[in-house]
Amino acid sequence: MFAPETGYANVLREEACLPAAVIKASALENNILWMQRYADKRGVSLAPHGKTSMTPWIFRQQQKAGAWAIGVGSAWQAQAAMACGINRVLMANQLVGKANMALVSQLKKQYPDTDILCLVDSLDNARTLAAFFSERQQTLDVLIELGVSGGRCGCRTADEALALAGNVSQLPALRLRGLELYEGVLHGHDPQPQIETLLREAADLACRMEKYVDGEFILTGAGTVWYDVVCNIWLAAEKPAHCRIVIRPGCYITHDNGIYQQAQNELMARDSIACDIGGNLAPALELVAMVQSVPEPSLAVVNFGKRDAAFDAGLPQPVAHYREGKMLALKFGALTSTGIMDQHCMLQREPESDVSVGDIIIFGTSHPCLTFDKWKTLYLVDENYNILESLDTVF
């Protein structure tokens, strides 16, 4: 990268290789603060799911803003978070395999002041963990996972979860800290009633489990766009005496122009508290790419593809058009992504659209997780696309 004019390399001046994934600094900061404000306003703790970005620089900003923990999905991700100074890691997943257990054991030695929690949903797994960690004279902090029939992991009934909690409390080397669920496995046209039922069941289960937990009881959900519903139900429900509610949204960090934007719009429509705190999440993650070929009047080919962006929840779509550093008008629907290959994206053009080889097109994305994981480095940019920082990911 070179930056002859301002000291900052500029993406629109082609001072970085394109395609590039950029994060708008102001939108990122907005999102970090907005979600923290939301959690604070509700009086719950925030454990942003770090697997979305796997970007240590972002983890640190989230912690600095007040996050209670960073959520991860594997021992390997826990290591990445702890190595960059995160004080509490909520591994919202089962810990299986000797090598993964050995890694957690080593992390507990290396970072004795860091709190690390994981999930259990079977006696088999609990016994294996108990044997492994008692042999090493260490204690592993666990939450019971409550699941739903036809869902993912988790005990299928409250009774089963309660029985497992009782067993875990008797096993050596395990410390039971509370209860976890992932309501995102409930789908369909209107999953909200089912989600509310599950949340009420969890609060009731937490009361029955309370006797197995010393001190604070952690009750955690909302690794999804239902964080308002989780707060509503759990704040109103009868709970253990010392109960910490922890919400775990992840994709809010960059938001998007697709599935998460739609979900947040629905949340803003139903949740007056989200409206009251002012502002809203803003799309922060963009893909900056270049037109490499205009082979037909109705087609332009842009130099990014499946290797560069998520494509499982709608294709990235153009949000801005630049030529030689100047923004051109981009009429809604004038350029539409219609196909994607490994390294090419096909844009359908309206006949009157003006597109040339070398033009820069900026794309909004849908489903940030699977765009982040394509990049070793993303650029933090200001509103003028000056590169403020190179953000390394640790996938």
Next chain:
Amino acid sequence: MFAPETGYANVLREEACLPAAVIKASALENNILWMQRYADKRGVSLAPHGKTSMTPWIFRQQQKAGAWAIGVGSAWQAQAAMACGINRVLMANQLVGKANMALVSQLKKQYPDTDILCLVDSLDNARTLAAFFSERQQTLDVLIELGVSGGRCGCRTADEALALAGNVSQLPALRLRGLELYEGVLHGHDPQPQIETLLREAADLACRMEKYVDGEFILTGAGTVWYDVVCNIWLAAEKPAHCRIVIRPGCYITHDNGIYQQAQNELMARDSIACDIGGNLAPALELVAMVQSVPEPSLAVVNFGKRDAAFDAGLPQPVAHYREGKMLALKFGALTSTGIMDQHCMLQREPESDVSVGDIIIFGTSHPCLTFDKWKTLYLVDENYNILESLDTVF
């Protein structure tokens, strides 16, 4: 990783964190040699598409086995190939953007003995390249790209391609080396007749373009599973006097258990030469993962997901089942991947199947490109899943 017994860490003994992506050394070597033998037998040059693996160790094995070049899709990938000692890089894509051009310019300085070629399909792009490289007193080697209507990049007619070749030959700093196409844009129930027509058109165009090319004329296609058809048509066609046919298959390197296996089966059925050389491609890339939850009699949850494997051409499917290092019988259809989330795969189980938390399941994959690009490191393993090498990718 630790390896108390053999000196090699073993994946099945849980001496590496799971999930892990592994490449079977014998199958990889088989595939490298098989495809080289095929190219040698046909008397054509092989430029394996390196973007599939983006693994320098593999590039070097391909070059050592006789590959004429490594194919790449971007300037950034060209840099990765040249940095690991590759002598000729065929960038089967347009070079656009000042930063990408600057990178190629710098690579040409840094590796003066390395041959690097890219594609042009428009006069706009050719003029920009000519201005950029003549200003730096460098010469850029280019191939004209021939495309098809409704396809991707490339001139849409032979006349257009010929006119562009004439113009390129007049521009400073550009050296025309030949003609490229990517027949993979032709889809449908039976694309072979269309592919053959395109190949014949390209050979004819090459004869008309010959006057603009000094020395050897490079005629290249087959970045697909149609490498036999490309050889058949071009070897039989009238061509420029000094013509080097270059085929560019990529996914053969690890082959797969999905779309590429099916395509290769079709090729073996139609191409007697592929049969004559003996052997065949073998699936080399596997995902080794662990059962983390068995929450219902018909469901097991395995600890990998969209973050670990391609899912755009069929889900990874179980090919082997281990418990405490011992292989269990895996009846065809007894375990079937039916759903995938970011970090979980849902396996439907036949009721009588025996699956426990902590079991290792090995999965075959479909579409290797999008599995490779999920990993910073893959393990090269022997038949017993001992780890022979850690192979770093450079995505």
